[in-house]
Amino acid sequence: MKHKSQIFVALDFPDAASAWPLVRRLNPDMCGLKVGKELFTSAGPEFVKRLVDEGFRVFLDLKFHDIPNTVAKAVRAAAELGVWMVNVHASGGRRMMEAARTALADFPEPPLLIGVTVLTSMTADDLAETGIAVEPADQVQRLARLAAVSGLDGVVCSAWEAEQLQAEFGRDFVLVTPGIRPLGSEQGDQRRIMTPEQAQALGIQVLVIGRPITQANDPMAALQAINHSLTL
Numbered sequence: 001m002k003h004k005s006q007i008f009v010a011l012d013f014p015d016a017a018s019a020w021p022l023v024r025r026l027n028p029d030m031c032g033l034k035v036g037k038e039l040f041t042s043a044g045p046e047f048v049k050r051l052v053d054e055g056f057r058v059f060l061d062l063k064f065h066d067i068p069n070t071v072a073k074a075v076r077a078a079a080e081l082g083v084w085m086v087n088v089h090a091s092g093g094r095r096m097m098e099a100a101r102t103a104l105a106d107f108p109e110p111p112l113l114i115g116v117t118v119l120t121s122m123t124a125d126d127l128a129e130t131g132i133a134v135e136p137a138d139q140v141q142r143l144a145r146l147a148a149v150s151g152l153d154g155v156v157c158s159a160w161e162a163e164q165l166q167a168e169f170g171r172d173f174v175l176v177t178p179g180i181r182p183l184g185s186e187q188g189d190q191r192r193i194m195t196p197e198q199a200q201a202l203g204i205q206v207l208v209i210g211r212p213i214t215q216a217n218d219p220m221a222a223l224q225a226i227n228h229s230l231t232l
């Protein structure tokens with residue numbers, strides 16, 4: 001059977017009131033939902049719990065990056081909300097990621113614990129300015145190795161790095177790829193981008209898509225068109 005990528009819609013809205021009109025029209029069979037820094041900061045854990053209670057798979061994208069003790073406790077708090085997936089920055093290092101893994105040990109159904117590698121908005125030049133003078137793909141690979149040995153379930157990367165990571169870590173290692181742009185949609189601040197169809201053909205498990213859906217004139221039609229293109 002053809003691999004079907006799961007779409008997670010990035011609910012990058014300023015507050016709950018702006019997000020609900022779209023959420024109300026969605027159902028958990030259509031997509032998962034990602035709550036990131038903007039919406040979480042304004043709408044908080046209650047909003048996340050409501051999505052979980054309505055049966056949505058929720059990706060809590062707060063990209064934790066701090067000392068091991070702090071990240072471990074933050075990841076536990078995320079798990080207590082019942083989210084399906086949570087992420088930390090892999091560049092926080094092995095001890096930080098191991099602490100996060102250990103913090104989830106006593107949850108019967110812990111969320112997937114995912115490491116962010118190199119943000120999809122970054123190019124080699126952006127990386128060089130932070131003192132990392134290597135190609136994004138090499139840095140992604142290095143951080144994915146660290147995430148894997150630290151016991152994480154997968155990584156956030158761009159679709160361009162998928163084949164290299166699948167070859168090294170196999171298909172059970174979960175790849176989450178933002179920077180997904182249907183043909184004709186605006187790139188915005190993203191740099192390492194790919195279409196949904198190309199990303200699905202690579203066997204990527206989770207495609208994160210925000211503005212091409214949420215900023216479309218008709219967000220439901222945009223989501224349906226993408227879902228349809230993935231079933232062809």
Ligand SMILES: O=C(O)c1cc(=O)[nH]c(=O)n1[C@@H]1O[C@H](COP(=O)(O)O)[C@@H](O)[C@H]1O
Nearest residue numbers: 010036061118119120156178208209210211
């Ligand atoms: O962890 C993420 O979700 C993430 C990692 C990354 O490298 N790049 C990235 O764009 N994201 C998130 O994915 C979403 C992409 O949104 P759009 O660019 O609007 O499709 C945003 O909510 C970002 O915060």
